[in-house]
Amino acid sequence: MRFKLILAGLALALGAGLTLTAHSQMKPEVMVKQRQAAMTLQLKYLGPLFAMAQGKAPFNAETVARNAAYLDVLDRMAWDGFDPSTKDTTATTRALPVIWSEPAKFKEAQTHFQSAVSELVAASKSGDEAKMKAAIGAVGKSCGACHDHFREKR
Ligand code: HEC
DSSP states (O other), X not given: OHHHHHHHHHHHHHHHHHHHHHHSOOOHHHHHHHHHHHHHHXXXXXXXXXXXXXXXXXXXXXXXXXXXXXXXXXXXXXXXXXXXXXXXXXXXXXXXXXXXXXXXXXXXXXXXXXXXXXXXXXXXTTTOHHHHHHHHHHHHHHHHHHXXXXXXXX
């Protein structure tokens, strides 16, 4: 009896929680933090590969494959954080207003980046070191291409 009551209570609490998440709007400041966190992780996993591609770190195909797989998920995460509600955020941000005035271009830069990551994933399975290094460089370029246009320079 008691157990049933607890279960019923749990179901209610879970239900309420889900409804809340679905209906409450996320605060713009939180979204800015989250998109920056996704970017930080992208750098965390691309950085070591970049060092390998430049010959500054020993090449390790296993790390390339692992980090490429992480990037393949991360490359989808930041974008919903660039919600129009974050335009006038009080949070510290380097996002430029062109993100909202040229949404198609911003989207194109995301797609370009995601296909570069897909190429890297494919290359990481090829066993071909030169191919992997070239694919790493292409991903780095796709990050930079977006930053050049959509991120404030410091
Ligand atoms: C489609 C555009 C786009 C692509 C692609 C992109 N970025 Fe960014 N990135 C941005 C924008 C815009 C910001 C600024 C976000 C802000 O400050 O709110 C940013 C911020 C960052 C930051 C700073 C985060 C912080 O804490 O302020 C890092 C690091 C970063 N990007 C790394 C990367 C790396 C590495 C890649 C590629 C693997 C990448 N980005 C791909 C647009 C992009």
